[in-house]
Every structure is written in C-alpha cells, then in structure tokens.
Amino acid sequence: MDSATTAALAHADGFDVFPLSFKYGQRHAVELVAAQRVAAQLGLRAPAVAELDLRAFGGSALTSDTAVPKDRVEAAGSTEIPVTYVPARNTIFLSFALAYAEVLGAYDIFIGANALDYSGYPDCRPDYLEAFEQMANLATRAGRERPGSIRIHAPLVTLTKAQVVQRGLALGVDFGLTRSCYDPSPEGEACGHCDACTFRLKGFREVGLTDPAPYAER
C-alpha cells in the first residue's frame, strides 16, 4: 500500500514513473505480481524487476526460514528492531534505484518508507533517507555535475497508515490489488497477524473502512 500510494503521488505530481520491483529472495513472489497489477491500474509502465540474492547472507525472517512473528503487542511505537528487519534492505534497494536512475537520466527516486506506523526499522527514518541522498549526490555522474540534483522522495515518511489509506484512495489506488503481508498464503491471501497486516488493518479501521485485499483471517 505504501509503494502503490507513493507511485500514484509521483504520477499525480507529473513525474514520468519507471516502477522498479525487487526479487530479493523474499519468501513469496506475491508482491511482484501485485506490483504489476498496481502499475497497470495506475496507468504506469510495467515494473522493471531487479534480481538479487539476499538469502546468501540470511539474517532476517523475511529471507530465511525463521518464523514471521504474529500478533506482536509491542509492534507499535517499539524501539526494538524485529526479526523481520532485512539487513540494509532499503540501502540495497535505493542503490539499485540510483543505478537505474543514472542509466535513465532521472534525478528523482521515490520510496514508500514510512517512519510512524512501522516496525522500528532503522532504514525508514528521515535522517537515514537524507544521508542516503547526500551520499547519492557524491556517488554519481549526475550528482557531481549538478550538486544536489539527485533527490530521494519519501512522501509518506511522516504519515500514519490511516493517512496513507486516505491519500491513496483520493488518488484512485485500488488497495484490493496491493499486498503488504510478510507471510501470505501461496494464493496471495494476507495472514492478518504479522506486523504488516496489523498496521494495515488498523489504518483501514481508523478511517472507518474495510481493507478490500483478501485475508485468510482478520
């Protein structure tokens, strides 16, 4: 829901969107299929898919056989980093996006990072994203030639999930096509109990709506 809303926002702001998906050894490919459907529904190009293998390093419940935790009471507002944290994941994703941007001749990179209703991941916070942007301008031909021209946009970074729902709906995002669950069924049904489902369901509840995505249980 964060990526879809971010793509819709960039599109509405007049950016020519080149979606980028990642096949990174996650437990399921449900989100890759969802990304294609979302892009089609928003009238965007089909996503490019970058392949990389993070399973070689292990270290996360999202890329190994460690169980995804369910119904964590301490999820919201926690400062503890949970086992679903994938080491340096956003840094790797943003680095690929930076390479893709440089090849395209693009200067603007959008990411749906969300620092409020998140799980305590260090690489979703504004100070991290600003540091990445500074580094990106020193790393690239474009940034060297036009200092400060590479911009990392995280338009949802200070929004609650409820606000993401409202923003997305206003832009015509079909949340029934989006998937957030860390541990979906092979058929693509959300589990309803992992941190991602918990935050998402709470967001819809707070605005008095029912999440149109399929759940095994909720």
Place this chain on the structure above:
Amino acid sequence: MDSATTAALAHADGFDVFPLSFKYGQRHAVELVAAQRVAAQLGLRAPAVAELDLRAFGGSALTSDTAVPKDRVEAAGSTEIPVTYVPARNTIFLSFALAYAEVLGAYDIFIGANALDYSGYPDCRPDYLEAFEQMANLATRAGRERPGSIRIHAPLVTLTKAQVVQRGLALGVDFGLTRSCYDPSPEGEACGHCDACTFRLKGFREVGLTDPAPYAER
C-alpha cells in the same frame, strides 16, 4: 590488485577477513576465479559470492556490449567519466557488504577504492566514501545502537598504483594471481590496453618491476 592488497592489509592489521565477491553481470568471470585464488594464497576464507544483475539497467561498457576503450591518452588525471563507469556500482557493492556485515555482526568494511590512478569514477573519492559511512551508521541496527561504529576503510584511496604495488608486495600478495583488466581473453589474459591495464602496467614500471600477471599484449 587493489582488492588483494586491501584484503592483505586488513588481515595484517588483525581483522578476521570475510571476503566478498560480486557476480554482477560483468563481461567475464575471470575476476571471480582470481579472487578465490588470491584468498587462498593469503590464507583467508573462500569469498562469499553475491549475485546481482546490473545488465538489466545497461549503461556501462563493463556490463553491456559497448566496446571497452583502449589506449586512452586522456585516462590519467581526467575529470571526464568514461564508458567503463558502472552506474552506482560501488554504492551497490558497499550496500551488499553492509548487509553482510550486519548479518556477521561486523563493523568494519574494507574496499580497494583508489582515487588517484583511477579513471574519474565519482564513487572512488574520499568524500563519497565518508558520505556512505555516515549513511551506513543511520541505516543499520549496529550503527543505531553504537553511533559511528560502522567504518568504511579505503586504505588505498590516496595511494598511486606504484605505491599499491609496493604495499602489496611487502604484504606477500602474489600479483600474478590478481586480475585488473576490463576486457580479458577467455583464458584470463589481460588485454594490456584498457584503462585498468594502462594504470596497472604504469604502476609496475614506476617501481622498476614486471607485472607477473599474463597479458595477451603489453
């Protein structure tokens, strides 16, 4: 030669070295075989190999069918960025190393970046490496818990190639096992004419030695 000398330096300084190689869609796998031989000769672990596909983005002579330029007179001291520059390559490599470090519980990342006898790549310069280090400390659990604890070490960054040769030899590096060429033969012979060969051969010449690596022509 830069990576091998850097690994030898880290080892000599008492670090427990976990070598990391990249299979990134480069035109040849010669450097992957060389990395294994170098690690064995230095008494280090076999390198972990991270796989990623940069060919999907194109944009460089090192990952596409664009010809590698030969005998460039403007190579040394040029401010122009040549076609062998792979967009955001060191950023992607360092991001993978950061993920690997976080999984290992390591804080020190070594890279053989070299800002003097290089080809004008933006992501080899000290200010870039410092910006990456700052970002890395905000990106990770380790950096959040112990601010400034993640260190990016680039011990060759201000050395000439001649100094790299001397440093490596003093540490027992067998440069006959190392490969630098951008466009080697299938048998692993260096071309002798690309920027990497030009800088390397000049480095050996300046210290009055013959490069022990195999060349098709020099």
